[in-house]
Amino acid sequence: MIAAKVGDGASRISRIPRHTLSGDRVFSYIVLSVFTVLTLFPIFIMIAVSLMPSRHLSSDLYHLWPTNIDLRNYLLMWSQLPVAHLLLNSVIIAGGSTILALLTGIPAAFALSRMNIVGRKIWLFGFLATQLFSPSIIIVSAYHVMAIAHLTDTYWGLIILDAGFYSLPFVLWSIAGFMRHIPRELEETVDVDGGSTWTKIWRVFVPIAIPSIVVAGVYAFIQSWNDFAFALTLATSQSTMPLPIGIYSFMGAYQIQWNYLMGASLVATLPVLILFLIVQKRLVSGMLAGSIK
Amino acid sequence: MKNTACPPKGSEPLMSTSRHRWQGLIYLMPALLVITMAVGYPIVHLFEMAFGQTNSFGIITGNAGFKNFSGLFASGLMRVMLNTVIWTAGILVPTIIISLALAYAVSLPLKGQSFFRTIIIIPWAIPLTIVAILGDMAFNSTYGQVNTLLLQLHLISHPIGWLATARTSFPVMMILAIWVSIPFTTLTLLSGIQAVPGEILEASAIDGAKGFYRFRKIILPQITNALQLVVLINLAYIFNSFPIIWIMTQGGPASTSSTITIFVYQLAFTLGQFGQAGAAALLAFIILMGLGVAYVKVYRRTEGNLL
Structure with a gap:
């Protein structure tokens, strides 16, 4: 337990x-x-x-x-409904947005916690403030951004939206909060060796900050997996639809196959449930720090 | 969002030469680019739409002044606002009360404590979309399991069309929303209760404090910070909730079970009224900004060492 x-x-x-x-x-x-x-x-x-x-x-x-x-x-549902394909979509979108959020978020978290960059507090507050919006409201105009960039009904569109809206603010806050407490001496050994800041970030800070990075990554994955509003609007075909939205779309059928839908719902729930049970203690403290939702 | 002209504030003993302070922005750029694309520019565009004339694809074709705002009243803004207040208060208050009871219960040395703590997480760990789909099935007017159960227990004599009118669908959806809000609230309050100094509890027990009196007079005053935080986070979360209502009633019939988020989404994607959607979104934004300012205040008082 x-x-x-x-x-x-x-x-x-x-x-x-x-x-x-x-x-x-x-x-x-x-x-x-x-x-x-x-x-x-x-x-x-x-x-x-x-x-x-x-x-x-x-x-x-x-x-x-x-x-x-x-x-x-539990066997039939995979052939009766495109569960496997939708599951793959979910994995690609949630995994992709997690990777994007971490790759862009880690250097930013470093800058926000270890450098006195211009406008530091304003950035931090600004990122936090984005969390005030509901995804169902943001999508009203984000839809146009995605349409202009030709990213509607693509994996990339959802990966960028999920990373930027759901994950990055949390990733930034929780990893920056962790990096802030790393002793200065560790940094100085790299300075003496003449390493660049990038080396410092990836070789020194990332390995130490791994606990916070794992939690932030799991959070990013869960948030993207659970997204409803973005995928409902952007994933207009089954080729990009994540599993939960796919299940919702089958409810429009004349005779709803509730038995397969519930089986697929179990499939959509299990990965998140397991991740939750693994990290939930740290999620609570992290959410209080990094997110308003 | 470009805030390059920001004056240097409260310089900490970090890297402080002004060249360094600007160079550091390089590391922020990739994240900033993603956030700008996903949220930054969309927020700006939302403002433009609110004051613009839009066609049914949401392209801005002219200036509308405050026409979009006045048009909201004809679209049923007052009903939606009232619904949003009922929705938010009607979920927040029960969530806090139930979570306080649960948090206190799992803080005590009980048999099966870890089992109960696992159970408490479950509603949070099921994707909200799935909760809503499950709710849609369970409250179906004919074969729904809730009707089946109530019929078997002889609590009702014929099946109820729970989702057919807002008088029953709104409370049903609120119960589901309370259920999913409980885990986070309970766990946060639990960490607050666990931080109450043991000496205070011991001393109060010697003075004869017991039961509800001890909870109200000794424990509750010690967790006001945690309580304020969860109230604010829940307010924003409940105010913004979308999937439950969208899946179960789409705000219907005739937007009688609609809240502001449903209203905005429907104006844009069902009715093609992007200008009005922008205006309604702006109203929601102003309300949420007030919450945001309060949140930052409370947060800084507790542990806001980053801000």
């Missing part, structure tokens, strides 16, 4: 004398149990519907659990 790392096991709360806690504990168990049931019910529905055989779907949907489960759905 990775999540156990949220708090250090020996939380300060444990200094409350136990006998004064009994009422609080009863209350806690009730609240947590209710929330657990309410959270597991949607997941249960997802799994139940994904197991309903297509032949009985229209009648099975009226029940909470299929009359006889069909495990072949």
